[in-house]
Amino acid sequence: MNPNFWRNFARVTFLIVVSAFVLAPLVATVLGGFKTNSEIRTNALGFPDSWNFEFYGSIVTDPSFWRYLGNSLIISIGTVVLTLLVGAAAAYVFAQIRFFGSRMLFSYLLLGLMFPFATAILPLFIKVRDIGLLDTWWAVILPQTAFGLSLAILLFRTFFEQLPKELFEAAYIDGCGYVRFFWRFTLPLSAPILATVGVFVFVQSWNNFLLPLVVLNSREVFTWPLGMMQFRGEYVTEWNRTLAFVTMTILPAIVFFLAAQKYIVAGLTGGAVKG
């Protein structure tokens, strides 16, 4: 055998071992939802002896499960829409209009890139409580948007500055104002960066745990990570139910990932590198 074969063999073996490390816990989770608890104890990794659909069934027919997902969806969409609109508007001003103090304000808005979200979580809790937003969707949407603005504005401004200047000059001569130009031309032309930032913000919001944990106390408004922890607390010894719950919540994430792969990878790594 030539050395190339063995090198390739070693390479593929290594890749398969790492894949197994990545996938085994996930496979055990999906399969665990089909097993009885006594079977999980003896056979956590293999296929179930008999496929029990009752645990998945009880999750899917549980209205609170759908309410958790619904809350998460509303909060995520709200955060995305608000971040894109508010962030793009501000970035457009910085890219297009020169005015006194613009550089200073730009640096001010980028401060959010510098420190972890958790540093301000306690005063944030007090603030949200004092405004009277506790246990509402806004309690999560508004702070998430505020913290996401820095990166969004940075990426949007870079993109807007690369749009052809001639376009604006032509529109300007035709009597198109700044605000209308932003709405009619800049936003539609910026679909790729809007999608990238939008997907990034969506994933972050969908997976967020700390902020909802702090500002949401009522199960009516729980997002799915909170609901999942609650569920886990109720069925401590019944792993199959918890695993079915986990599977049902990570499934949409995986489907979404496969569908929007291009934007997710670009948003999560490309955005990070540029930042």
Add this chain to the structure above:
Amino acid sequence: MKSPTSSERMPLGERLRRGLSNGRITSVLILLPPALILFSLFVVLPLTESGYYAFFDWNGYGTPTDYVGLQNFERIAGHSVFHMAVGNTGKIILVSLLVQMPLALLLALMIHQKTPTNAVFRLIFFLPYILAEVAAGLIWSFVFDGNYGVSASIAQAFGVESLFILADRDWAFIAILTVIVWKYFGFHMMIYIAALQGVSNDQVEAARIEGASRLQIVRYVQIPAIKPAITVSAFFAIIGALQVFDVIIPLTNGGPSNTTHTIVTYLYTFGLTRLNIGFGSAVGVILFAAAILIAVFYQRIFMKKAET
């Protein structure tokens, strides 16, 4: 843009009039305030407030009146659980730099070329990163569960006593580090892959024709070419380590006997759940200072070099 530049030289009054008439100032006044208000209200204000609350003993009701000076900071500095939390954060940084990043780099070198099989592996390795941290923590707490989980079933298969990894003071944090590597190596790998794909094939080809071995190409061509990406990913690893919270809660919740806290779970457990707003704010201030210091030093030392 011609008109704004030419208007620079006009007197202030004229500039203002022009600005208003072509909608420049109105546009700024419409488009900018939403971002400024949101950002000030929910980012900057809470941040400055934590600098203020940190000097009070306050349970969050009414207004803070019980000024205690530096007492909160002294209590934190003398608290062994906090020392442990800082140490744990340090361990996360070390494992990220010494295990996670080399693994990610190795994998990136193996699968950066665009082939269908590589695409599948890339997808698999990136998968944990898109899952919620809480879900990852919960899945792994099932894996480590010595009573009902995967650990239990493996122990039974080998006929040995079950291990309770997450309840063991020596092993619990090692388990957490495993989960962190599992969750994040794909992210670093993707950064390297993006960078490696930007390295021109000619360089690699040229080195090969010169007789360089595969290892030499990696060592002298590819790694130097993606150094900026490595610098950035190390930065993310460090800043990320400062913020670890979500995975800890379902895995150990800081236990056993408070040995697996990170700075943020410490802040949450001792600040928020006990409504010690002043104390928790002081932890927040320390975290903030650490993040800023790291960012500034890192930029001084590495980023500058990477740019030039």
